[in-house]
Amino acid sequence: MFSSKAFDSHEGVTFFSDAASGLKGIIAIHSTALGPAAGGCRAWAYESEEAALHDVLRLSRGMSYKNAVAGLPMGGGKAVIIREPGKPVTEAQFEAFGRVVDRLHGAYVTAEDVGVSVADMACVARSTPYVSGISSHGDTAGGDPSPKTAYGVYCGILAAAKARLGRSDLEGLRVAVQGLGSVGRHLCENLYKAGARLVVADINPAACENLREHFGAEVVSPEDILFQDVEVLSPCAMGGVFNPQSIPRIRASVIAGGANNQLASPEDGLALHARGILYAPDYVINAGGIICVASEYLRSGSEQEVWKRVAGIEQTLAGIFAESKASGTPPHVIADALALKRMAGGQARH
Numbered sequence: 001m002f003s004s005k006a007f008d009s010h011e012g013v014t015f016f017s018d019a020a021s022g023l024k025g026i027i028a029i030h031s032t033a034l035g036p037a038a039g040g041c042r043a044w045a046y047e048s049e050e051a052a053l054h055d056v057l058r059l060s061r062g063m064s065y066k067n068a069v070a071g072l073p074m075g076g077g078k079a080v081i082i083r084e085p086g087k088p089v090t091e092a093q094f095e096a097f098g099r100v101v102d103r104l105h106g107a108y109v110t111a112e113d114v115g116v117s118v119a120d121m122a123c124v125a126r127s128t129p130y131v132s133g134i135s136s137h138g139d140t141a142g143g144d145p146s147p148k149t150a151y152g153v154y155c156g157i158l159a160a161a162k163a164r165l166g167r168s169d170l171e172g173l174r175v176a177v178q179g180l181g182s183v184g185r186h187l188c189e190n191l192y193k194a195g196a197r198l199v200v201a202d203i204n205p206a207a208c209e210n211l212r213e214h215f216g217a218e219v220v221s222p223e224d225i226l227f228q229d230v231e232v233l234s235p236c237a238m239g240g241v242f243n244p245q246s247i248p249r250i251r252a253s254v255i256a257g258g259a260n261n262q263l264a265s266p267e268d269g270l271a272l273h274a275r276g277i278l279y280a281p282d283y284v285i286n287a288g289g290i291i292c293v294a295s296e297y298l299r300s301g302s303e304q305e306v307w308k309r310v311a312g313i314e315q316t317l318a319g320i321f322a323e324s325k326a327s328g329t330p331p332h333v334i335a336d337a338l339a340l341k342r343m344a345g346g347q348a349r350h
């Protein structure tokens with residue numbers, strides 16, 4: 001455990017279960033150097049407990065980096081609920097999860113991630129105040145973070161299209177979107193309004209049909225979506241999509257999507273760079289949601305201010321791409337260095 005790459009000096013890992021509701025899961029706190037560890041809760045039917053542990057550790061570390069680069073006073077953490085295949089997570093399980101979060105006394109602040117909705121987080125909030133992504137308070141921003149995540153990804157695509165393709169708009173640009181859930185669907189709407197041509201895939205056929213109907217999207221199979229003849233590839237489903245098997249087959253020249261942990265390993269970022277594919281570091285481009293979640297939790301920033309902060313992702317990425325071009329260093333290496341520098345300036349608080 002302690003020497004595994006994914007563990008990477010986590011401050012703490014909590015394995016929890018609740019016999020009455022049948023809840024099982026893990027909370028990982030990577031760093032509280034910059035503030036309480038903030039990151040969503042994912043509900044997934046993992047193929048093994050090891051897979052769940054690996055996922056939560058990588059996600060939680062990613063949150064430390066994400067929050068640091070976004071300039072938020074929050075550390076990095078994440079939770080996974082190990083769902084039984086074919087069964088939804090029950091209200092009683094979300095309430096029990098809230099009790100586990102509460103026992104950490106604010107070291108970890110939870111919110112939505114894959115498989116968890118705003119209504120689910122409202123159940124969690126019955127057991128703990130250390131939860132966000134539910135609703136706005138008065139004139140501060142809040143609620144479902146996914147529209148903000150999607151907008152940040154859209155702004156990141158603008159930056160990448162400019163840097164790699166010399167484009168100042170997205171009119172007629174072909175974009176392949178993998179995953180049409182909360183983030184993917186909102187992103188497609190933004191892209192459609194900007195005149196982009198969409199190629200999409202999801203393991204849920206109804207989600208694809210919806211996109212075909214509303215945004216004229218071309219639907220392809222989940223097996224083929226990464227290898228389309230498009231300018232931009234936008235992964236918005238699960239992690240690990242870029243690996244030694246997939247990278248040689250990619251035809252897009254820009255990768256800019258909302259999914260967490262898109263690179264199976266940092267070496268895969270080097271391989272993309274060597275192929276001349278511009279990769280927008282996932283935790284930089286998908287920070288819109290946590291910017292909103294942090295604003296709700298800390299009660300700082302109006303809705304308008306938060307949208308503006310999210311739009312700033314375009315500028316942040318433009319800076320990273322410019323530095324990459326000037327130095328020849330891959331963008332994910334530049335982003336990691338920036339995150340580590342900011343974290344080094346803080347101190348663990350819990």
Ligand code: NAD
Nearest residue numbers: 114115146149179181182183202203222237258259260289
């Ligand atoms: P979601 O559960 O709403 O949607 C995920 C979608 O991906 C689902 O429609 C699912 O059917 C689809 N999917 C799963 N495996 C697939 C595959 N192999 N091929 C094609 N489609 C597949 O989740 P979400 O909130 O939209 O999150 C998507 C990604 O964005 C995740 O990696 C998440 O961690 C990341 N993210 C989300 C937010 C947010 O605000 N929700 C913020 C930052 C990062």
